[in-house]
Amino acid sequence: MPSADSGGLAQLTAAELEFIAEDALIEIVPKFKHGPLHLIQGDFGPFVPQARAKVPLWLAITLKKRQKCQIACPSFMSVGYLEQVLRREREDAAVFTPLPHHYLEIASLLLNTASDDIEEPDRVRTLLEDVENVRRAKMYEGMGSAAQEVQQAVKVNDLGAMELLPVRSFFAEALASLYVVSGQKSxxxxxxxxxxxxxxxxxxxxxxxxxxxxxxxxxxxxxxxxxxxxxxxxxxxxxxxxxxxxxxxxxxxx
Missing domain, CATH: 1.20.5 (Single alpha-helices involved in coiled-coils or other helix-helix interfaces)
Structure with missing residues (x-):
C-alpha cells in the first residue's frame, strides 16, 4: 500500500475515481451509422447498427443518454458470475477474487444510466453490495492483524480502487507511525x-x-x-x- 504522500493517490475522491473509471472500454450496440471517431484516447468505430463496437465508458453513457445505443452488460455484472464471486469470498477468508480495478465505479455508472440494458438490475445491485461488504470485512481483519505485527507494508492484491479509498491514507499513516515507534524501541x-x-x-x-x-x-x-x-x-x-x-x-x- 503506498504512503499517503506518494503520487497524490491518497488524496483522490470518490468522484475523481469515478471520472478515471470512465476511461474503461465497454461494448455497445449502436443504433446509428457513423465512421470512426478519432479521439485522444484512440480511434473508435466505425459504428454500424446492431454491430457491437468497443468505446470508452464515458462515450457509451453519452450515447445511451441520447438513445443512440444499447450498452452490453460487462460479464462481471451478470447474476451468475456475482453469485460465484460472493460464494468464493465467503469460503476463503485470505484471498480476494480478481475483479476489475474500478468494478464498483463501473457498476454504479451503468446501474444509474443503463439499468434497462442489465438483466435483473435489482439482483445485481444486491449482489454487488454483498460482495463489497464481505471484502471490506476481510480487508479490515487483515489491517488489524498487520497493525498488531507492526508491519512496514501490507499486500492487498485484487482490491478495487473504491474499496481502498476509505482506508488508504489512514492506514498508510498508521503504518508509518507504528514503524517509527518500532525503530525508536530498537x-x-x-x-x-x-x-x-x-x-x-x-x-x-x-x-x-x-x-x-x-x-x-x-x-x-x-x-x-x-x-x-x-x-x-x-x-x-x-x-x-x-x-x-x-x-x-x-x-x-x-
Whole structure:
C-alpha cells in the first residue's frame, strides 16, 4: 500500500475515481451509422447498427443518454458470475477474487444510466453490495492483524480502487507511525546493550600503548562517544514519550 504522500493517490475522491473509471472500454450496440471517431484516447468505430463496437465508458453513457445505443452488460455484472464471486469470498477468508480495478465505479455508472440494458438490475445491485461488504470485512481483519505485527507494508492484491479509498491514507499513516515507534524501541535497546558492554571495554583496553591491549583510553573514549550519539538519536531531542498503541480499525459505511 503506498504512503499517503506518494503520487497524490491518497488524496483522490470518490468522484475523481469515478471520472478515471470512465476511461474503461465497454461494448455497445449502436443504433446509428457513423465512421470512426478519432479521439485522444484512440480511434473508435466505425459504428454500424446492431454491430457491437468497443468505446470508452464515458462515450457509451453519452450515447445511451441520447438513445443512440444499447450498452452490453460487462460479464462481471451478470447474476451468475456475482453469485460465484460472493460464494468464493465467503469460503476463503485470505484471498480476494480478481475483479476489475474500478468494478464498483463501473457498476454504479451503468446501474444509474443503463439499468434497462442489465438483466435483473435489482439482483445485481444486491449482489454487488454483498460482495463489497464481505471484502471490506476481510480487508479490515487483515489491517488489524498487520497493525498488531507492526508491519512496514501490507499486500492487498485484487482490491478495487473504491474499496481502498476509505482506508488508504489512514492506514498508510498508521503504518508509518507504528514503524517509527518500532525503530525508536530498537534504538533504545541498542543503546542499553552498548552501555552494558562499557565495563568490559575498559577492562580489556588497559595498559601501555605498546602492550597488546592497544590503548585502552582511546577505545573507551570512542565507545563513550558512540554511546552518546546513540542515546541522542534514541531520545529524539525531548522527553521520552509513551509508545503509541495501535488503534482498532473503526468500521464505517462507504
Amino acid at each position: 534504538a533504545d535497546h541498542r543503546a542499553r546493550d552498548l552501555e552494558e558492554k562499557m565495563p568490559a571495554t575498559r577492562a580489556s583496553g588497559g595498559g601501555d600503548d605498546n602492550a597488546g591491549g592497544g590503548g585502552g583510553d582511546d577505545d573507551v573514549g570512542a565507545a563513550a562517544a558512540g554511546l552518546g550519539s546513540v542515546e541522542a538519536a534514541a531520545a529524539g531531542g525531548g522527553e521520552e514519550e509513551e509508545p503509541l498503541r495501535p488503534r482498532r480499525v473503526r468500521r464505517f459505511r462507504s
